[in-house]
Amino acid sequence: MVEIARRAGVSTTTVSKVLNQRPGVGEKTRARIQRLIEQSDYVQNHAARHLRKGRSGLIDLVLMRLEGGYDLGIMQGVQEVLEQSGYRLVVFATNEDETTERLWLRRILDQSSDGVLLLLPYERVGIADTLLEQGIPFVAIGDRNEPTTAFPTIGSTIWLGGYTATEYLLSLGHRRIGIITGPLHLTTSRARLAGYREALEQAGIAVDPALICEGSYLLGDGIRQTEALLDLPDPPTAIFAGNDAQAAGVYQALYRRHIRIPEEMSVIGFDDVTYSAHMAPPLTTIRQPLEEMGRMAAEMLLRLIAGQTLETHHVELATSLVIRESCGPPRQGPLGRGNS
Amino acid sequence: MVEIARRAGVSTTTVSKVLNQRPGVGEKTRARIQRLIEQSDYVQNHAARHLRKGRSGLIDLVLMRLEGGYDLGIMQGVQEVLEQSGYRLVVFATNEDETTERLWLRRILDQSSDGVLLLLPYERVGIADTLLEQGIPFVAIGDRNEPTTAFPTIGSTIWLGGYTATEYLLSLGHRRIGIITGPLHLTTSRARLAGYREALEQAGIAVDPALICEGSYLLGDGIRQTEALLDLPDPPTAIFAGNDAQAAGVYQALYRRHIRIPEEMSVIGFDDVTYSAHMAPPLTTIRQPLEEMGRMAAEMLLRLIAGQTLETHHVELATSLVIRESCGPPRQGPLGRGNS
């Protein structure tokens, strides 16, 4: 910059003014400097600006683990918005490890982050509280915990999703519907289950506790719990998998037992992650608009950073039923095991 | 920091020395300051350190698109290493858009990045050249282009992978093996094909050009090209899918036509991304050690940043055959279409 100022025969102040498009520079001087800047391969030093202006141009996305499902959809949405805004996206995985979380938190507090997107159950190590205290703008995505008004959150109509999924299966004629939930200490898991219950009740069907299995949103749970369901004396004719990862597990367990989808067993997922359309048969699922959620979250955060106030603190996007090919009418009679 | 210095009755210099664990401070003074630091909630200002020390603590990972397959595996490996090293990972997707790429490049050059991991065909907009020119350390992952000695690269034994995949199918008894390659302008795509050719030749089988289809590593290509292969007068008994995403496409096309895997058609993938074990049936594939590659790349980059020289400029990790359940002996006779 000094170099440019020298060549233009002006002070760095003037060059700075030109760079930041502020008034106080004559038309021809401005043009001259502008040209010089373009000719040279000068780039503003990030650190110096950061130091002086107090903005790092960085936004942190914290998540527990890079999994390629739910998280990826969100990331894509976030990426999209940030890319245009000039902010850069820092990704951090905590691995659910407290030490790592605290480490990250310390690093956030050094003012190297202009804002944070939380993709965590925010009970963890008081992250939310700390951020709040320190006045660092943040938005929590996917209400993994109790609703709150203390900070902005983005979610989707989970309860409705659970209801819709169950209702759809009912409409196909199913009466015994298994459900594999997520960890029941999470609000979102309970919301799905509540939707499921409500739909059954409205159809006048008693809820059979044996058909309710708890998983932890991992593929392995899908496998295990499906086996449990199949081993029931009166197994279900359809399984609501809680999320798409577990649905993949369901697929696998069914494949092992040579049970065809959807002829012998209907499967419905939740999330609509990228790969759910890739499964064979393509998975019918409840779509959470993940990218849209990521976009919204990023936009809200940017507004927060800009010092604007948000109209709404909690945004809830609509889930929707995506019908593909994993659901059909219930089978008649018992499961034909081993009819490969 | 000034505050701490004041409270300890020393100068900021001394505090700085304590913080950075440098000599020149008395034992008791050091202890006193240390305690004060711990009591206060002081965190070093990132920008100032960055400005003074010339290191931002940031590493950029550039890729074309967040897809959740190949890229994700690499990211996980990178994450793992960086987490421990104290560097933060910035993720940037170019979307294959030149403007976006240039934008990113400009931002890199402002010295806000200590190093770059390139997950791109590096022909693009002379990224490699620019980085080289500017003296920014970087490592290219996954040799999408010609080998080079100009900068460090990490790859895997692709040719061998192609060879092994084909050989495995041959060993099962297959004689007509379809292959869906990636874009043939990429070295890695050609390497797979070359391995395939070599294996066939060694088995004394003539290469049938009709069995070679070009895709672009996307799921859709898998579907399309599988259909093309199935519509051949003499369709193959096995398909080598080029990568796992295309394999998912193959699965889907076969599902549509009610062709069972592996009874009627064997399918083998390439990459061994996270979801390939989740497919039904679990996909037999050639494993690229993606996480390992990510880790290696990150480690090499860190060494480069630390100013150390690398022993080897090009690292090639071993691919391996992962046998799951999508391959079997060839079917006898023609494809039984529609035997649901």
Add this chain to the structure above:
DNA sequence: TCCACTAGGGTAAACGATAACTCAAATAGG
């Protein structure tokens, strides 16, 4: 013609931390 005002542009002080250098006191050796 003189004064007040404005626009263009410069000066210098931050921003927060680090590091080269300096200085004073304490220690050890003769």
Add this chain to the structure above:
DNA sequence: CCTATTTGAGTTATCGTTTACCCTAGTGGA
């Protein structure tokens, strides 16, 4: 007991930009 050496700690310049403030020359009005 005095000097040489070590050790602990402070001074000050610096990293590259921005910005509050100041100055000067030109303009317009009275």
